Amino acid sequence: MVSYGGYCGRLLRVDLTTKKISTEVLTDDFIRKYVGCNGFGAAILFKELPARIDPFSPANKVVLATGPLTGTIVPCTPKVGIFTKSPLTGGFMDSYAGGHFGAELKFAGFDGVIIEGVSENPVWLYIHDGQAELRDAGKLWGLSVPETEAAVRAELNNNAVHVASIGPAGERLVRFGCVMVDMSHAAGRGGVGAVLGSKKLKAIVVHGTKYSVPVANVEATKAVADRIYQHISETPALRDGMPKYGTTGALKANQASGILGTRNWQSETFEHASNIDGDACLKELFEKNLACFQCPLRCVHFSRIKEGKYAGTETIGPQYETMYSLGSVCGIADIKAVAKANEYCNAMGMDTISAGVTVAFAMELYERGILTAEDLGGLQLTFGNDDALLAALERIVTRSGVYRTLGEGTKRAAEIFGGETYKYAVHVKGLELAGHSGRGYKGMSLGYATSPRGGSHQDMRHLPERAGQFDRRDPNGKAQLNYDITSTTTIRDTLNYCAMIEDVIGRVGLNERHAELLNTVTGLNFSVQDVQRLADRIWNLERAFNVREGMSRKDDVLPYRFMNEPIPEGPSQGMHCPPEELERMKDELYKLRRWTPEGIPSKELLLDLGLDDVAAELWP
Amino acid sequence: MKLVYDQAKCSGCAVCVSVCSFCRKGYVRPVNESNGRIKFVYVNPTDSYVVVCHQCEDAACAKACLQEAITRHSATGTWMVHVEKCIGCGLCVDACPYGAIYIDAENGKADKCDLCQGEPACVKYCAAQALKLADE
Numbered sequence: 238m239v240s241y242g243g244y245c246g247r248l249l250r251v252d253l254t255t256k257k258i259s260t261e262v263l264t265d266d267f268i269r270k271y272v273g274c275n276g277f278g279a280a281i282l283f284k285e286l287p288a289r290i291d292p293f294s295p296a297n298k299v300v301l302a303t304g305p306l307t308g309t310i311v312p313c314t315p316k317v318g319i320f321t322k323s324p325l326t327g328g329f330m331d332s333y334a335g336g337h338f339g340a341e342l343k344f345a346g347f348d349g350v351i352i353e354g355v356s357e358n359p360v361w362l363y364i365h366d367g368q369a370e371l372r373d374a375g376k377l378w379g380l381s382v383p384e385t386e387a388a389v390r391a392e393l394n395n396n397a398v399h400v401a402s403i404g405p406a407g408e409r410l411v412r413f414g415c416v417m418v419d420m421s422h423a424a425g426r427g428g429v430g431a432v433l434g435s436k437k438l439k440a441i442v443v444h445g446t447k448y449s450v451p452v453a454n455v456e457a458t459k460a461v462a463d464r465i466y467q468h469i470s471e472t473p474a475l476r477d478g479m480p481k482y483g484t485t486g487a488l489k490a491n492q493a494s495g496i497l498g499t500r501n502w503q504s505e506t507f508e509h510a511s512n513i514d515g516d517a518c519l520k521e522l523f524e525k526n527l528a529c530f531q532c533p534l535r536c537v538h539f540s541r542i543k544e545g546k547y548a549g550t551e552t553i554g555p556q557y558e559t560m561y562s563l564g565s566v567c568g569i570a571d572i573k574a575v576a577k578a579n580e581y582c583n584a585m586g587m588d589t590i591s592a593g594v595t596v597a598f599a600m601e602l603y604e605r606g607i608l609t610a611e612d613l614g615g616l617q618l619t620f621g622n623d624d625a626l627l628a629a630l631e632r633i634v635t636r637s638g639v640y641r642t643l644g645e646g647t648k649r650a651a652e653i654f655g656g657e658t659y660k661y662a663v664h665v666k667g668l669e670l671a672g673h674s675g676r677g678y679k680g681m682s683l684g685y686a687t688s689p690r691g692g693s694h695q696d697m698r699h700l701p702e703r704a705g706q707f708d709r710r711d712p713n714g715k716a717q718l719n720y721d722i723t724s725t726t727t728i729r730d731t732l733n734y735c736a737m738i739e740d741v742i743g744r745v746g747l748n749e750r751h752a753e754l755l756n757t758v759t760g761l762n763f764s765v766q767d768v769q770r771l772a773d774r775i776w777n778l779e780r781a782f783n784v785r786e787g788m789s790r791k792d793d794v795l796p797y798r799f800m801n802e803p804i805p806e807g808p809s810q811g812m813h814c815p816p817e818e819l820e821r822m823k824d825e826l827y828k829l830r831r832w833t834p835e836g837i838p839s840k841e842l843l844l845d846l847g848l849d850d851v852a853a854e855l856w857p
Numbered sequence: 858m859k860l861v862y863d864q865a866k867c868s869g870c871a872v873c874v875s876v877c878s879f880c881r882k883g884y885v886r887p888v889n890e891s892n893g894r895i896k897f898v899y900v901n902p903t904d905s906y907v908v909v910c911h912q913c914e915d916a917a918c919a920k921a922c923l924q925e926a927i928t929r930h931s932a933t934g935t936w937m938v939h940v941e942k943c944i945g946c947g948l949c950v951d952a953c954p955y956g957a958i959y960i961d962a963e964n965g966k967a968d969k970c971d972l973c974q975g976e977p978a979c980v981k982y983c984a985a986q987a988l989k990l991a992d993e
Contacts, residue, residue, distance in 0.1 A: 310879040312872065337899070344887035386901070397889045397899045420902040446890045455883040466982065480985070526985065527903065528870035533984030535868040539903050553903065
């Protein structure tokens with residue numbers, strides 16, 4: 238058994254090729270070095286994956302991992318992280334889902350699961366009270382996510398299980414196929430669902446009734462949890478705003494600042510924003526609050542459409558990112574259409590961000606005459622055409638005609654379409670951009686360009702700039718801000734608390750609260766400097782993974798549009814991030830991070846961080 | 858006093874179950890464990906509810922107990938188990954129509970909600986206010 242609190246002390250290893258299932262014991266050394274979730278994922282994948290493999294080959298692995306806080310009394314800590322080599326970026330991918338699955342996995346006795354090999358026939362994995370078995374998924378293959386959940390509940394004759402499953406998009410290797418947890422929480426980004434699809438693993442189902450997670454210091458953990466509860470109850474934006482709006486309030490805020498991705502980012506002001514904002518959700522959609530395990534924020538909403546064209550639609554959500562990706566970025570002016578598209582993507586197991594941004598890319602190609610209606614199977618794919626959006630999403634899943642290419646993501650699609658289409662592909666490293674402007678915040682410009690994941694808003698965060706804490710128009714000091722924020726988001730994903738309580742723990746720079754949270758639960762007794770070293774170790778491990786795949790400075794770039802086309806109108810008019818400005822910020826960041834001018838973690842840095850084996854691979 | 862539960866307000870976070878065990882025992886028990894002072898029932902991702910002790914006027918658990926180990930606390934009106942009298946036979950468990958009393962695996966005795974002696978943790982931590990304390 239491990240000496241630290243916060244762990245079951247066991248990982249499950251499942252070889253789909255041989256059907257061999259084994260349990261591995263976590264060691265104290267491994268915990269001290271990597272602590273949890275993204276640390277575990279990065280360490281296991283760096284060590285076990287050969288370089289330059291095809292993400293869809295049997296050699297790729299998928300790691301699911303929890304953090305030490307998951308399954309304890311600390312609120313807002315429900316998540317499970319899913320790690321793999323991404324079929325979209327070819328690099329390290331971490332993708333997180335809320336719901337109840339992460340805690341349930343620990344109640345079932347495991348801190349994480351390593352999935353390797355490939356099954357000949359579709360299977361699903363059932364984990365229960367320290368045991369695991371593979372079951373035949375022949376009857377589940379082809380089912381939607383809700384159908385899959387219903388089928389496993391029926392087969393087990395047990396409603397109280399928690400399910401992480403893929404839909405037809407993942408099965409058919411749509412590169413942004415995602416994993417859906419509890420039907421509505423997506424480990425959305427980077428195609429983790431497509432990798433499970435390539436392995437013929439339809440679902441992972443957990444049920445735990447026996448294991449509790451011990452904590453190192455019961456009284457102190459209770460006190461830390463109480464302080465988070467108190468902070469929430471004293472902060473109107475969390476106490477009232479989250480249950481009322483969830484994340485949907487962001488749309489109005491971004492519109493007000495003129496940084497709302499619109500019509501494939503040709504614009505950042507949407508004239509119909511008020512039709513698809515948080516108030517529109519309240520008026521047209523939201524029926525009931527739902528919550529992840531152990532979370533008082535209740536930011537999730539069950540939506541039902543009672544009348545009109547989309548009557549009968551039932552979906553959990555949408556959240557802000559989807560209102561951007563299936564709303565403004567496609568020029569859609571009807572929140573009910575956004576909800577319908579959200580319902581469809583969730584059912585098919587498709588990342589709403591990548592799906593929407595990819596359709597927006599095709600819409601721009603259509604409007605520019607690069608793709609014709611004939612190319613598009615008869616669809617008039619104009620911005621704002623909700624019928625066409627829904628039809629396009631469907632064809633991406635069925636992989637018909639040109640939509641097969643679109644299902645490869647914008648980066649590959651632009652390579653296949655050729656010509657000037659790369660100018661309209663809004664991605665970083667192959668990951669389509671999230672709904673926070675890469676032009677309207679200098680911090681996000683640098684953040685997107687240098688995130689290990691690519692176009693993710695979960696490494697660098699936009700809020701300190703949006704709140705005016707830092708000048709979003711000034712490139713000076715953004716390298717330091719990037720270092721400070723990405724250190725906190727790295728530790729957020731290690732301890733695995735939700736981004737919604739970043740402000741409670743600290744968003745810019747690691748502090749005593751991060752250390753306290755870690756120490757009270759685990760007993761690791763880390764100083765703030767130790768926590769910083771941990772953040773540096775994990776971040777550099779992720780970076781090293783990408784370097785080993787051939788990535789370097791040349792890949793730390795923004796979409797063409799953000800570097801070459803200023804925002805055309807509105808409060809942020811004129812803002813963009815020209816290449817020379819990005820390069821200057823990168824120089825500054827690389828120095829801060831002790832990377833070479835090529836963006837490679839230096840040998841000395843890797844050795845200082847105790848990553849000797851990584852240093853040996855990168856610096857033979 | 859008794860707990861009143863409003864399912865319409867409940868968002869299924871199970872915080873009530875977690876704090877109930879943590880405040881008493883120092884760990885969060887699995888919410889799917891069938892035993893506990895408050896039970897979480899997960900039907901599917903959009904539907905769940907909790908089961909609480911109703912502190913019945915005419916308590917079936919107390920009537921079923923041949924040891925007279927379940928008595929009503931005069932000040933709060935809460936039915937409580939006297940562990941020294943309880944022999945762990947489970948008659949009370951069979952009798953309760955709600956499934957709100959169980960045999961604690963740790964000591965083999967019956968255990969049920971005692972409203973935390975008047976200040977229930979589940980009510981305090983329920984942000985949705987789906988659980989409330991009523992006087993009658």
